[in-house]
Amino acid sequence: MSQPFFEFFCPVKIVAGAAALDHVPYELAALGATKPLIITDKGVRGAGLVDVVLGAILHAGSAPPPVYDDVPPDSGTDVVAAIARHYRAAGCDSLIALGGGSVIDTAKAVNILVSEGGDDLHAYAGTGVVKRRLRPLFVLPTTSGTGSEATSVAVIRDSQSGAKLPFMSPFLMPDAAVLDPRLTLGLPPLFTAATGMDAMTHAVESFLCLAKNPLSDAYATAAIRKISEHLVPLLDDPSNAQRRLELALAATMAGVAFSNSMVGLVHSLGHSTGALCHVPHGVCMSVFLPYVLEYNLDTRREAIGELLLPLAGAETYAATRPDLRATAAIARLRTMRDQLYEQAKLPRTLAETGKVQRAQLPQIAQLAIDDGTLIMNPREVRYEDALAVLERAFG
Amino acid sequence: MSSFPAPRESAARPHYRAQLAFTRTMLPILGGLLEAGSEVDPVVQREVATLPVDLVFAMTVFGTDAQVRLARRGDQLVHLDPTSPARPTLDIVFKHVGVAFLVVSFQESTALAFARGRLVVHGDTALAMRMTRCLDRMEAVTLPGPIASRALKSVPYIPPAERLPLAARYYGVAAKNAARGRVQ
Ligand SMILES: [Fe+2]
Numbered sequence: 001m002s003q004p005f006f007e008f009f010c011p012v013k014i015v016a017g018a019a020a021l022d023h024v025p026y027e028l029a030a031l032g033a034t035k036p037l038i039i040t041d042k043g044v045r046g047a048g049l050v051d052v053v054l055g056a057i058l059h060a061g062s063a064p065p066p067v068y069d070d071v072p073p074d075s076g077t078d079v080v081a082a083i084a085r086h087y088r089a090a091g092c093d094s095l096i097a098l099g100g101g102s103v104i105d106t107a108k109a110v111n112i113l114v115s116e117g118g119d120d121l122h123a124y125a126g127t128g129v130v131k132r133r134l135r136p137l138f139v140l141p142t143t144s145g146t147g148s149e150a151t152s153v154a155v156i157r158d159s160q161s162g163a164k165l166p167f168m169s170p171f172l173m174p175d176a177a178v179l180d181p182r183l184t185l186g187l188p189p190l191f192t193a194a195t196g197m198d199a200m201t202h203a204v205e206s207f208l209c210l211a212k213n214p215l216s217d218a219y220a221t222a223a224i225r226k227i228s229e230h231l232v233p234l235l236d237d238p239s240n241a242q243r244r245l246e247l248a249l250a251a252t253m254a255g256v257a258f259s260n261s262m263v264g265l266v267h268s269l270g271h272s273t274g275a276l277c278h279v280p281h282g283v284c285m286s287v288f289l290p291y292v293l294e295y296n297l298d299t300r301r302e303a304i305g306e307l308l309l310p311l312a313g314a315e316t317y318a319a320t321r322p323d324l325r326a327t328a329a330i331a332r333l334r335t336m337r338d339q340l341y342e343q344a345k346l347p348r349t350l351a352e353t354g355k356v357q358r359a360q361l362p363q364i365a366q367l368a369i370d371d372g373t374l375i376m377n378p379r380e381v382r383y384e385d386a387l388a389v390l391e392r393a394f395g
Numbered sequence: 396m397s398s399f400p401a402p403r404e405s406a407a408r409p410h411y412r413a414q415l416a417f418t419r420t421m422l423p424i425l426g427g428l429l430e431a432g433s434e435v436d437p438v439v440q441r442e443v444a445t446l447p448v449d450l451v452f453a454m455t456v457f458g459t460d461a462q463v464r465l466a467r468r469g470d471q472l473v474h475l476d477p478t479s480p481a482r483p484t485l486d487i488v489f490k491h492v493g494v495a496f497l498v499v500s501f502q503e504s505t506a507l508a509f510a511r512g513r514l515v516v517h518g519d520t521a522l523a524m525r526m527t528r529c530l531d532r533m534e535a536v537t538l539p540g541p542i543a544s545r546a547l548k549s550v551p552y553i554p555p556a557e558r559l560p561l562a563a564r565y566y567g568v569a570a571k572n573a574a575r576g577r578v579q
Binding site: 006128209210211370371372 | 506511512513517521523524525527528547548549551
């Protein structure tokens with residue numbers, strides 16, 4: 001018979017709470033680093049967050065660390081090589097990633113070059129190619145969604161061929177994730193909603209996929225509870241620092257969960273829709289999540305039913321007959337999706353995104369069945385199945 | 396400080412030799428059936444047509460010499476001889492013999508072994524997905540239903556009038572190719 005087995009790995013130090021940023025110099029020094037390069041993008045700079053970070057980490061009289069603020073949304077190997085040159089020229093000894101998914105992935109890739117030497121990233125693409133400890137890398141997430149601060153993966157576009165190069169190694173795990181409410185306070189409603197639903201999807205898929213295990217389940221359900229409790233109220237009260245922090249924690253916990261248990265069909269469809277139609281990742285997640293749960297319902301009815309507890313709370317869970325809990329959990333997610341549409345105009349269907357044509361669905365389905373995340377989905381997905389889910393999600 | 400004494404192999408892992416022997420036997424059989432599928436099964440042929448022309452696909456077992464390699468040649472997959480110098484561009488590595496044994500004896504699906512972190516893929520994941528679909532299809536056609544349902548996430552329905560003659564052609568071609576010998 002098939003024998004139970006799992007692995008769980010998360011060596012990231014979580015530094016979270018009020019004034020967490022102020023701890024960065026101490027934490028860097030604890031790893032023997034004093035001169036970080038801050039990697040960020042123009043949006044983060046424009047939102048004033050570089051100043052917030054510098055204000056928190058500068059001692060009286062100390063020189064400000066160098067800042068590279070030109071990471072594009074879809075970062076490539078040429079950008080990574082350019083940043084590595086800045087790092088060397090400035091004599092840095094560590095990295096701080098300040099931003100969302102693209103900035104964090106870029107910083108992980110830069111760390112490969114500045115630690116291993118050279119400027120050809122291709123040599124390190126693939127699984128387990130990086131085999132040594134890299135320079136200290138701290139991640140300061142400015143969205144509460146991707147969970148990249150707790151994963152051992154980076155994806156970088158090959159600037160020549162346009163292909164996506166994946167990097168997977170335990171040494172790509174950041175040394176610390178710093179969660180400070182100041183970093184996400186100014187995030188606009190649509191971004192808050194979309195990235196929150198990305199985190200929700202990480203946690204839900206983690207709880208349902210083939211690689212689920214007792215430890216990832218604990219992180220996943222705790223993340224779902226926090227997102228259910230705080231996302232909708234936060235959008236009515238966007239400057240609530242406590243709720244911002246809860247969402248940041250939830251996103252990191254969901255990241256820990258899925259980096260150990262992987263994701264499934266929501267992400268296969270989301271990656272393909274993102275690549276072909278340029279719909280933002282979090283929007284894809286929110287659109288596909290209920291339809292994919294319906295697709296997986298018969299295979300994972302009990303586990304989906306268990307999600308009603310973190311989604312709706314103990315009273316609703318206890319008052320719902322066990323055989324109805326799975327459909328109630330999906331209904332709860334739909335209600336949340338409708339609320340987020342009212343509050344932040346987060347699209348509910350592919351049609352509402354305004355970026356997808358019905359005629360593109362076959363192409364998206366074809367790309368989705370080649371996506372590696374599909375292998376973890378609890379129910380087998382063939383081309384026709386993927387297309388049927390897309391048709392329903394189109395609206 | 397002394398290091399752990401190396402345990403006697405038979406005492407530490409009583410099934411090791413048997414599992415390794417079985418895996419060494421089964422991997423080439425699977426390779427032969429996959430090669431046959433690319434000759435007789437239109438579903439496998441459609442997937443093969445999307446593979447890079449220089450693909451060399453391998454399944455190996457970490458720390459042992461048990462392996463199988465196939466290469467795309469023209470429209471087909473060919474089963475490579477162990478002495479072939481072709482280096483894999485896509486390599487599925489089982490982390491130890493016990494995992495490989497579970498998979499090649501159809502007790503655990505490739506997907507589940509991957510999900511549990513018991514095997515790793517070196518190479519392009521999109522290609523790994525296509526090769527997995529070829530393997531799944533081959534197993535769905537050639538394995539008896541109850542065994543296939545353990546080896547696969549779900550067994551697609553293929554009418555017996557279609558499946559049984561096709562399975563016979565898989566086995567026939569695989570036997571013919573085995574008699575001819577493998578390709579360098
Ligand atoms: Fe995601």
